[in-house]
Amino acid sequence: MTNVDPSTEVRQLSGGQRQGVSIARATAWGARTIIMDEPTAALGVRESERVIDVIRRLRDSNLCVLIVSHNIPQFLAVADRSGSCARGDWWLTGWRARRITPTSWGTSRA
Template sequence: MTSDDEGEVMGTPGAATMVLEAAGLVKHYGSVQALRGANFQAEAGEVVALIGDNGAGKSTLVKCLSGAEQPDGGTILLDGRPVLLPTPTAARKLGVETVYQDLAVAPDLDPAANLFLGRELLRRGLAGKLGMLDRPAMRSQAIDHFRRLGVTLQNADVPIGSLSGGQRQSVAVARAVMWASKVVFMDEPTAALGVVQRERVLDVIRRVRDQGIAVVLISHNMPEVLAVADRIEVLRLGRRVARFTAAEVTLEQLVGAMTGALTPEETT
């Protein structure tokens, strides 16, 4: 392993298309400095895990990269070009979607309606001008989208609130993927799920990656990170302190980078 001139612990770099980058992001909340020149990179067609202890800056970094917060300094690049993300809506228009831990689904609506929530299809002609929804078209597209992602639902016509936790999470992931063209952030997507449900969600994440979309996984579950991630980036005290190739790193190295026990000087 080597270290770069920023003092980051680095694994073997991959040769892929960089779709999203953060360069030197700074964020203050009053006297608290949440990000201290944080860097981050996500490549097309990979799962990159973002890990760190509580207070490391993970949530703040994701909020800045998804338009929910504005950094006080630094640069965000999408496909190598500097971008401004003033709102989550602006980020979504650029192909960046987020799956939050609380899912943010409408429990009284069916899966198809959730997929098109806020982006509903209207019927053609006068009916569409009057605001009538094209429910058959939305249902047909939703079922096809679920099939491509390997999402199996017991019933596609019932309120999503009646589905299992794993199925609700799969619908939330599928909704983000349906509209994302660049990056999908996933915040603890398997939290509170059982073993079987967790594996189904992880399989959906792999399928998303295989479609050429960058998946950013925020998780405290290290075995899960090692099972699904291609790369791992570690934040500590508001800065990226380490980058690893998942296949070449151990759990002990990840914990060491998160806690500060592993330093660049010790790995050169």
């Protein structure tokens, strides 16, 4: 979040900027784990890319980022580990080196 007047009220910010404020608040308190539920759900393409970039930087700084999302391909690009939960069962969990492809969802079970 650059070029934003610090006196701007959060309600006046875009969706991506609001996500940035939420992430900044969590890291300012020294959180080592951040849980995000659909962090890009209501965002445009550009805002989503910015949020993904922030997630990538958090990951690279050794923070644990747990993301819940329906947009699987978007987050496979930044995940160290990935998995899916359907009807209470975990499917296709694994390390990045063994990451599944979108075409294999639902065909294998961990």
